Amino acid sequence: MNKQSHNKLVSFIWSIADDCLRDVYVRGKYRDVILPMIVLRRLDALLEPTKDAVLEELAFQRDEAGFTEWDETGLREASGYVFYNVSTWTLQKLKDTATNSQQILQANFEDYLNGFSPNVKEIIEKFKLRSQVRHMATKDVLLDVLEKFTSSYINLTPFEKEDPEGRKLPALSNLGMGYVFEELIRKFNEENNEEAGEHFTPREVIDLMTHIIFDPIKDNLPPVMTIYDPACGSGGMLTEAQNFIKDEEGAIKAMGDVYLYGKEINDETYAICKSDMMIKGNNPENIRVGSTLSTDEFAGKSFDFMLSNPPYGKSWSSEQKYIKDGKDVIDPRFQISLKNYWGVEEEADAIPRSSDGQLLFLMEMVSKMKPLHQSTTGTRIASVHNGSSLFTGDAGGGESNIRRHIIENDWLEAIVQLPNNLFYNTGITTYIWILSNNKTANRKGKVQLIDAGQLYRKLRKNLGNKNCEFAPKHITKIVNTYTNMSVAEREGEQDIAAQVFDNADFGYYKATIERPKRLKAQFTNERIEALRYDRVLQEPMQYAFETFGDSIYNNIKQYEAELLAWCEKNELNLSSANKTKLCKPATWAKHLRLVTNAKALQNVFGDKLYTNFNDFKTEVDAEVKAQKLDLSASDKKAILNAVSWYSADADKVIKKVEKLSGDKLAKLLAHLDCEEKDLADFGYYATNKKGEYTVYETESDLRDTENVPLKDNIHSYFLREVKPHVNEAWINLDVTKIGYEISFNKYFYKHTPLRNIEDVTKDILDLEQQSDGLIAEILNLV
Template sequence: MDHSVHNKLISFIWNIADDCLRDVYVRGKYRDVILPMVVLRRLDTLLEPTKEAVLEEVKFQKEEMQATELDDEPLKAASGYVFYNTSKWTLKSLFNTATNNQQILLANFEEYLLGFSDNVKEIIECFNLKSQIRHMASKQVLLDVVEKFVSPYINLTHETVEDPDGNKMPALTNLGMGYVFEELIRKFNEENNEEAGEHFTPREVIELMTHLVFDPVKDQLPLTMTVYDPACGSGGMLTESQNFIEEKYPNDSRDVYLYGKEINDETYAICKSDMMIKGNNPENIKVGSTLSTDEFAASRFDFMLSNPPYGKSWASEQKHIKDGSDVIDPRFKVSLKDYWGNLEVVDATPRSSDGQLLFLMEMVNKMKDPSVSPLGSRIASVHNGSSLFTGDAGGGESNIRRFIIENDMLDAIVQLPNNLFYNTGITTYIWVLNNNKPEARKGKVQLIDASLLYRKLRKNLGNKNCEFAPEHITEITDTYLACMDVERALDANNDPIGIASKVFSNDDFGYYKVTIERPDRRRAKFTQDAIAPLRFDKQLSEVMEHVYAEHGERVYEKTGYGSDQKKSFLKSIEKDILSWCEDNDISLNAKAKAKLLDVKHWLALKALLETAQTLMADIGSNEFDDFNSFKTQVDKSLKAHAIKLSAPEKNAILNAVSWYDETAKKVVKKVVKLTGDKLDDLLERYECEVADLPDFGYYPVPREEGGKKGEFITYETNSDLRDTESVPLKQSIYQYFLDEVKPHVDEAWINLDTVKIGYEISFNKYFYRHKPLRSLEEVATDIINLEQKAEGLIAQILGVNVAEVQGEA
């Protein structure tokens, strides 16, 4: 659609809202009337030419066939579409026969709506149109609105017509109607200070996507084709795909079937009306959340194109996909091998704040198996930058990227210019997937940077200030089809221009995330100050300290309070405690509150403090630089006093009286015996020699310390010193450790049991070109030239003579 015509049509429809609905609706509610009336008028114009034929068919079925229920198929045949209206009314006849009595108009209008086929009634229901026309009738504006929509100066038909002044009004195509619809939504949302939830895909972007999807297989296109969009919006992606196939690769024997799902009732209604107008099966368009319910679970599709919502939370749908941490929807689980080669089923769900990759996985799930369908399936999907790199190794986003790349489905990614979309200015990318790559592309991924290919619009459309020209689309498509590296050109100022392309191996994007451990070195010393906090729960220390400071030993009294003298002291002052917490902005959940008021919990902590005091009396207040020796003395003292502590209780005491010190001795975890098969298995697992085992956390016990052959020490790790390294898949983890870690931290070791595999794609890293700074001489020359140009200007402005001021005259 021509943008000037597009803007003129938008302006006319917008003025309908201003002229007729002011004072009847608040501005934010204009859309509730305008959007359904646009769709209704469009359907109405299509049915006008065949109105008499439909009424004749109704008469025939009722009088000749004595039918109690009308047969749909003959009525569809009579209307020429997959929908019809059996009432005597059209919007024009409603207006022409209307009087000033709004109630009569309302009755006729409702009769007109009831005459539609069920598929249109569903659209009317989605728009909640009946309640809107009743409201307009009660406010005496229904006739005015109908008059505006049947005006000969507005063309919502798919035919070119003339207005009363003889000016041609271009046809409104299905995609054009999508533009109108989305632009109206944008304007309404701006009026209401809202953000549009979806970003409508510009026509030229859809055209590029169709080229990327269909051109590589133009000679293999099947005669029966299915196209699917899981976030179909107003249907522009689907109908444009169909138009592309019919125009570029015509074949009278070819059938194209369109499928889609849309969560928004309004956009679903317009999409379904487009399907009906085009002659497609509207039943293939479903309403509802694609993520919550899998409407097409049994279906597989040849081609899929989509622009799913990005940066949009899917938290409300999480209950349909996950049960706690377990994924229950098979679409969002994948099988991947861990570092050791063991196959495992892993989570393929992204962060709950951004669900765009879930739509990509939905499409991957709907791909045809190449063993069943020789062509396989092809996907083009628009995403923002977060899909390329967010998520750590082993996380949902990374697992999705890994699954797609390791299964050789990712064909190419095209970076688009900024401000190409109507409602967002962020950088966007087209992902092209293919599960049956040609031999030349197998094991490869092509990255294309087309961010500098655009032409500016004369007038912005929302955020959109540029567009692709036809030659840009051709250049991107040709670059993709060639699958070769293309160096970006530079202009006279050494600035990059044009397109760039690079071809990578699949594993270029993968990396190992490995944990590097360092031993814990601790000093220890018993002091009263160190053990005093043991009286209180760490998580409740502030409030417990306050209560103890206020009431002392009374907090341990189990009974003697309340009307029956059976309440504990803590229970008796519950209101005071909670009031203090509220005053000090301390929030307590039910579990924390129960612990705080539980005398048994207080007594257990008191007993722990008393145990620490007993240990202090035995061991004294000497400082130990060998934590291993200190622990041995603690164990001896506990045994001597027959005190049994749980592991958490013992650790609480040890942690309270010890601290990290790099000059202290390493803390031993245990001594292990590694001989025979056990040693051989470990060496095979780590692919190393015995002398290399310290690099994996196994240190031979020194002979002078009584060490025997095959005995190895393992040390406790210090979580504060723990670090992670990202190692490229093509590189050995051990060699990376020797080159990049060991020279700097000699006592570090690799923890291979923590290795996770991740994938990320960084366009900036691959396409960034450094532009050297200008030399000092160049900068100085420019400054001197500017000074010379400016000389005399100030004097001229002030009206003085430079020579006179300087005393030279």
């Protein structure tokens, strides 16, 4: 369907809503009638030519064969489709025989709906069409709507026909149906001040995806092909893929059968998709409704090809309970294991943040790749994503681990960057990921990045956010660049760029760089007083002590109501747990004990300043023991933390001193992959010739991380980039994580040098002639 026909059809359908439904529905609710009626008329028009044959078959089953239940096979054969209608009505007949009685028309219409086969009845239920029919009949507009949809001037069938004047009415394909659906949804939501929420895939993008998926193996297609879309929408990507394979005029002609599978969460789009599967002769039972992430509808099944445009930037928090139980992933589709820095296989997080689940759809497809022992071609995947799939998530996080899982298994063949404003309801940059578990020899261990962001032609008129499109020559250029695995430099403004990388080029080590803790310590009244209050409850506890004095320690329950009221008045918004803690006698007793014991120690140490925390701690431990103070290990730690602080000129705080010799030293050197002279670079400092090494406490506030390319050596990087600047730093390899990210800007950005100051000054002075001398005065040139 061309754009003119598309616009004409959309305008006609919109006029139906405006002419018949005004004042009966708010504009945002027009869709509740228009969308199901389009689908219904589409099915009805197809069944009209075989209506008599279906009724004859029905009469035969009832009168001659004596069937008490209908033989669906016979009725389907009579209708010529996988659906049928056994009522005597058609929409045209309903309109032609209608009287002024809306009640009679409603009854006949419901009888007509009840005559459909079960698969169509499900579509009717998803659209809630029966309630809309009753509502329209009550408001006396049912006949008006029926007259519009049975007009001979519109064609909602997948076949070309003529209007009463002999003008051709083009066929409405599944993709054309998708375009109409998308445009109507956009108009309905704009009228209702809602965001569209759909990201319908333009025809040329689907064309590009099908070429990329099928062209490389066009001479080796499986005899039976299965195609799956886990977010199938109205089914356009599935049916266009089928058309691409089966079209005799195309470059590819499948010799065997093609089976389509899909799942869609939106009832309306599911109903449209299922109706088109029935029209095309595909098995509608292979299209399922519901959340792909919540339920593995096709568990145990694998597919030859998968194409999808999953939702991005959409929260999946409501589906988390089906995927995770606490921190444990319970859905095998999203369970992966990865090797840590030391090469040990571990379960890994493969769950992205709850605000964006698009990578989970990719994992769903990866989980359904066909093993090579089952197929000579394996599985090929094309999936549309926004930029966040490329780089969001830190090393060790869900998004990064998913990228790592895919790249380290050598499934990622290429990523194509698309132009902005190519889609109808989003202007952001989008990317097509191409995956295969059967790479050709020249692609093994490689990933191709193709920047086609400047390859487009402008539309004469915007369609929503869409203001550009791919021309056929653009698709050919992208496909050739991909197929030939070309490397290309962008030469013109509207040109393509491409580069090929090793898998490891996208990976990096996130290395943690530690520095020693240096503490000074001193008992002062101010520092001791801080022990009187819990860190989280400092404000209300300080108010209580200053208001009620020492009596708060013995009579907290007496002041509970007043204290909680003060918290409410000052909008502290304490949790119920903290409210309980605040008014608990044990809380106050604990902090009084800390203050009392700290003061007892202060009486001994006075205000002496220590620059060596190790000596200070040793002396405090001895005094605690000597005075037999009532201090637990956590109490003593709280006091030491309260009276100490970081200072760059203090001595390093020792964590432990351990003897390293013989097997223990050999194992450590092997573990760190270094020589004994390099142990300080990993936090082990030699103290004497007896083989004793000191390990220092780390200062978390000075902790830093370095992203080291996988192809680099962490130790070499550390010696080159860190050690010269921070001599006392070391690498903590035990917490090193491996991450993966892909940045198109990094690889395709072309720096444009700034103009020199002389040229800029000359341009400014040239403008001076059009001013009153102010510029020269500002530049201090006069």
